[in-house]
Amino acid sequence: MPAPISQKPLPESQDVRILDLAAEHVRRFGASRLRIVAVAQDAGMTHGNVYRYFPSKEALFDAVTEQWLKPVEAACRMIAESPDPAFDKLERIIVSVHRSYRDKLEADPKIFDLFCQSMEEGRAVGRRHRTRLQAEIQRVLDEGTGGGMFDISDQRRALALVFDAVYRFMSPVSIRLDKDVPRTQMDARCDRCVRLSLRILASGKI
């Protein structure tokens, strides 16, 4: 029998505590109303001490966003690493990202706004997140090409084309614009659009 997992979770390290509290503040009041002093107070410390962990308010926001986006990337990696055919994985990854974003938009609209803002301002958090997703997709694409599943002359171009065609379902800003369109409808359209784009990719005629 393995050693029992400690029932009481270890006392979180301060940076994680601050991060969680900050996320909660954003969830409740939105980023513009978050005050470092208030977060510090909730954490039972002076505001100055928060700066030991996060060099600036923006850095704190970025950390909140990054943390909050991790599950999306994890789900993506999960699929990418599964032993299924590359084509299927590609489809599932894109659909998964769309669904995850939509879930997150509905669960935490204020944090989603933070995410969108970072994209609109072209800041590093958003860019890095997208790069990580793209890397997973690129990996699957390579795998598919290696196995002779995709016949692609210019891979880079192919990837760009797929991203362009499914942009509406992968771009947080676009997804937010469609927030009032029923989920079922958006999901169905996403599925169809992804399938279409990938069929072209598979046909290799680009």
Place this chain on the structure above:
Amino acid sequence: MPAPISQKPLPESQDVRILDLAAEHVRRFGASRLRIVAVAQDAGMTHGNVYRYFPSKEALFDAVTEQWLKPVEAACRMIAESPDPAFDKLERIIVSVHRSYRDKLEADPKIFDLFCQSMEEGRAVGRRHRTRLQAEIQRVLDEGTGGGMFDISDQRRALALVFDAVYRFMSPVSIRLDKDVPRTQMDARCDRCVRLSLRILASGKI
């Protein structure tokens, strides 16, 4: 020899004058800094009189936006009415809209912002504009289907699919997000994406 066209243009009607001045104010300072009193002053009248022509500031903004978007619609209609094959026209319309938007973004970024805002807020101006573009496209689509060029079971669905796939190049908000990507690159990607989407449409397998 035909009668000479009057050299001096007819004195513009007041509403057009006000519209032009308002557009210029938006161009210069952005919508948020536009003051009805200032426009009225430029037009040489009291601000109260502006309300004889436009019932509210929002109505004035909408009129500016609508006026400013007319050339996009005109170009679209021009193509739709040409005697070319439906397939070609469809492609040219979408590409034309993308190019027009991009031109306008570069020429009048502040008015473009006004347009984007109306889309983001789901206001009538933006919706009507899009509806008019869609109507032209639908017309061409019908034409193509009638001539046996497209084999489509569910037209409504087909149109939605094409719009989804070229969304990045047709949505003003998306285009603005890509404002720093070189035009030549965006244009090339637009062309490829449109061609891809339409090929699917032509194949009829949806």
Place this chain on the structure above:
DNA sequence: CAAATAACAAAAAATGTTATTTGTTATCAA
């Protein structure tokens, strides 16, 4: 009558002031 103005209340924006917050640094305690 059509086109404009003048005058007005309500809403919004600018202003100036005070209080809070941000971010740094020097200091303290374990």
Place this chain on the structure above:
DNA sequence: TTGATAACAAATAACATTTTTTGTTATTTG
């Protein structure tokens, strides 16, 4: 040495006040 605090200047937000703007309506002008 690590984790915290206290104290501080500069930046920001909050707030009350004044001014401008918006939108209406009654009145004038040609």
